[in-house]
Amino acid sequence: MSLDLRVYLVLDPAHTGGRSPLEVAEAALRGGVTVVQLRWKVGPLREMLRWGAALRELCRRYRVPLLINDRADVALALEADGVHVGQEDLPPEVARRLLGPRALIGVSARTPEQAQAAEAAGADYLGTGSVFPTGSKEGARLIGLEGLRTVARATRLPVVAIGGVNAENAAACIQAGAAGVAVISAITQAPDPEAAARALRRAVDEALAARRLEG
Numbered sequence: 739m740s741l742d743l744r745v746y747l748v749l750d751p752a753h754t755g756g757r758s759p760l761e762v763a764e765a766a767l768r769g770g771v772t773v774v775q776l777r778w779k780v781g782p783l784r785e786m787l788r789w790g791a792a793l794r795e796l797c798r799r800y801r802v803p804l805l806i807n808d809r810a811d812v813a814l815a816l817e818a819d820g821v822h823v824g825q826e827d828l829p830p831e832v833a834r835r836l837l838g839p840r841a842l843i844g845v846s847a848r849t850p851e852q853a854q855a856a857e858a859a860g861a862d863y864l865g866t867g868s869v870f871p872t873g874s875k876e877g878a879r880l881i882g883l884e885g886l887r888t889v890a891r892a893t894r895l896p897v898v899a900i901g902g903v904n905a906e907n908a909a910a911c912i913q914a915g916a917a918g919v920a921v922i923s924a925i926t927q928a929p930d931p932e933a934a935a936r937a938l939r940r941a942v943d944e945a946l947a948a949r950r951l952e953g
């Protein structure tokens with residue numbers, strides 16, 4: 739499946755404000771998210787598999803890729819489109835070996851060195867942050883827009899900006915070189931996740947169009 743990183747939903751069932759993750763995901767898909775990642779950090783693996791199977795069907799209906807955070811075994815079991823791994827997770831070359839050449843593999847990279855290593859290991863895109871302060875990930879390290887720009891300049895891979903991104907600051911991420919934005923709370927904690935996704939999509943599309951015009 740092709741990779742359109744414009745608005746990337748990181749769906750963490752611990753951060754949906756008590757609402758059904760599937761309902762939040764469907765609203766976000768109606769609003770125009772272009773990638774979904776299932777991020778499951780607490781709770782039984784079997785529950786992750788049940789949610790993941792339902793989410794896979796939903797994403798297929800919308801023709802949007804589903805990636806699994808951290809777990810290549812779960813991605814394989816669910817026949818998901820790929821996996822997102824961090825610097826302390828399964829190395830991307832191992833994920834590639836397990837999932838094959840068609841899988842989408844994303845890697846978290848905060849520095850030019852990490853970006854270049856991920857590129858050499860066969861990653862398809864980078865997740866770079868935290869660009870802004872975030873309440874959704876303990877211990878996230880702030881790199882700011884300057885850090886994002888430095889990573890984007892150091893790689894040929896598309897970079898998705900993560901950490902505290904919302905419809906107000908998404909354009910700044912695109913101006914700094916990102917291909918798209920990845921969010922948890924801006925969609926999953928919003929009173930209206932569909933409207934929130936639509937606002938993000940509009941902000942990103944406008945910023946990408948402006949960047950193209952600037953040449």
Ligand SMILES: Cc1ncc(COP(=O)(O)OP(=O)(O)O)c(N)n1
Pocket residue numbers: 746748775777807808822823824825826827844845846864865866875898900920
């Ligand atoms: C798109 C995207 N970018 C970065 C991350 C963070 O991954 P990681 O550093 O492995 O942290 P966890 O999400 O696993 O806590 C991500 N999940 N998605």
Ligand SMILES: Cc1nc(C(=O)O)sc1CCOP(=O)(O)O
Pocket residue numbers: 748846865866867868869871872873874875878879900901902903920921922923924
């Ligand atoms: C999952 C994750 N990774 C980050 C990183 O910096 O690598 S920040 C983050 C949480 C993003 O959530 P929100 O959109 O609510 O800020």
Ligand SMILES: [Mg+2]
Pocket residue numbers: 807808822823824827
């Ligand atoms: Mg991880």
